Amino acid sequence: MHDTTERTWRHLNFFEHExxxxxxxxxxxxxxCGVKTVAVPWAREGSGFTLLFEAFVxxxxxxxxxxxxxxxxxxxxxxxxxxxxxxxxxxxxxxDYSQVRDLGIDETSRKRGHxxxxxxxxxxxxxxxxxxxxxxxxxxxxxxxDLRRHNGTPSQIQEVCCDMSPAFITGxxxxxxxxxxxxxxxxxxxxxxxxxxxxxxxxxxxxxxxKKSRYIWIKNQKNLTQKEQAKFECLKDLxxxxxxxxxxxxxxxxxxxxxxxxxxxxxxxxYFWATHSRLQPIIKTARTIKRHWAGxxxxxxxxxxxxxxxxxxxxxxxxxxxxxxxxxxxxLITMVYLITGKLDLRPTHTK
Numbered sequence: 001m002h003d004t005t006e007r008t009w010r011h012l013n014f015f016e017h018e019x020x021x022x023x024x025x026x027x028x029x030x031x032x033c034g035v036k037t038v039a040v041p042w043a044r045e046g047s048g049f050t051l052l053f054e055a056f057v058x059x060x061x062x063x064x065x066x067x068x069x070x071x072x073x074x075x076x077x078x079x080x081x082x083x084x085x086x087x088x089x090x091x092x093x094x095x096d097y098s099q100v101r102d103l104g105i106d107e108t109s110r111k112r113g114h115x116x117x118x119x120x121x122x123x124x125x126x127x128x129x130x131x132x133x134x135x136x137x138x139x140x141x142x143x144x145x146d147l148r149r150h151n152g153t154p155s156q157i158q159e160v161c162c163d164m165s166p167a168f169i170t171g172x173x174x175x176x177x178x179x180x181x182x183x184x185x186x187x188x189x190x191x192x193x194x195x196x197x198x199x200x201x202x203x204x205x206x207x208x209x210x211k212k213s214r215y216i217w218i219k220n221q222k223n224l225t226q227k228e229q230a231k232f233e234c235l236k237d238l239x240x241x242x243x244x245x246x247x248x249x250x251x252x253x254x255x256x257x258x259x260x261x262x263x264x265x266x267x268x269x270x271y272f273w274a275t276h277s278r279l280q281p282i283i284k285t286a287r288t289i290k291r292h293w294a295g296x297x298x299x300x301x302x303x304x305x306x307x308x309x310x311x312x313x314x315x316x317x318x319x320x321x322x323x324x325x326x327x328x329x330x331x332l333i334t335m336v337y338l339i340t341g342k343l344d345l346r347p348t349h350t351k
Contacts, residue, residue: 001026002029002035005037009042009049009050010049021042057080058087061338067323084334098156101158101159104161104308105119105160106118106162110133120143126312127340128336128340139171157178162306180301181294189252196245199282210242217249244277254266255267263300274286
């Protein structure tokens with residue numbers, strides 16, 4: 001026994017009243033460890049809150065912006081972030097990635113401008129494995145290091161799905177050379193839609209009827225509103241370059257409905273049509289697909305897409321919108337783990 005010290009912890013409110021727990025704790029003296037304060041069963045070491053209060057904050061953290069939580073409980077938001085970061089880091093430290101086989105990679109914006117984070121997802125379990133700042137090939141090296149810290153190895157990855165980012169392709173070939181690369185069909189369709197829209201924008205200079213018709217050509221027909229459908233019916237039979245580009249898009253979509261043994265032959269025919277279309281944006285996109293031929297066709301064997309990542313990205317963007325952005329990258333990464341990591345966030349305490 002060395003002495004005692006007075007400590008105070010914020011507890012759950014008693015009705016509408018703030019509640020604090022006060023206790024005088026003994027401190028022990030050890031020749032090897034020095035002076036140590038005795039641990040208590042109702043709070044973790046170094047925290048000014050009880051475990052029940054922190055559990056309440058963690059529950060709110062999945063549903064509310066941190067600033068809103070801070071106003072609700074009457075604490076500064078930096079103290080709330082410390083709670084969230086502690087339990088997210090603690091939960092991640094016990095994660096086991098030894099069974100991860102199918103990996104999805106995608107970037108999402110951190111804020112306006114060229115500020116990104118890269119998200120690595122277990123496609124089978126639909127959960128975020130790792131988040132890091134940036135979107136270059138180095139992010140895959142950082143993920144490989146984190147994978148090893150969680151009982152995994154790069155050699156266990158059997159399939160990788162991502163977009164056609166040269167940085168991601170370079171990183172995958174270097175870090176996961178044994179894993180075939182599947183180019184996400186949603187991103188493939190995205191670059192084709194961009195080509196169709198480029199044709200429309202070029203043509204509308206001489207065909208004013210194409211103005212305000214962007215979504216007619218890039219949306220699937222079944223998703224058109226009644227007004228959009230009516231306009232589409234008026235435009236589809238006109239002799240428009242945009243209409244030809246649109247039909248090439250529909251023909252490409254049909255490839256994903258083909259049996260695997262016919263897919264490559266179908267894609268070769270589409271490539272011939274596209275490169276002879278005399279539509280420069282379509283020709284450019286067709287040549288991009290040609291450069292990534294094997295990854296596009298790999299979908300017929302792997303059947304994996306980044307649909308899971310698109311869902312996770314929508315959750316991230318919704319959280320950003322509610323919070324009106326995050327003060328730091330670390331705060332954003334903490335929130336991504338919290339809402340998409342499927343972590344065991346139950347407060348723990350070791351006596």
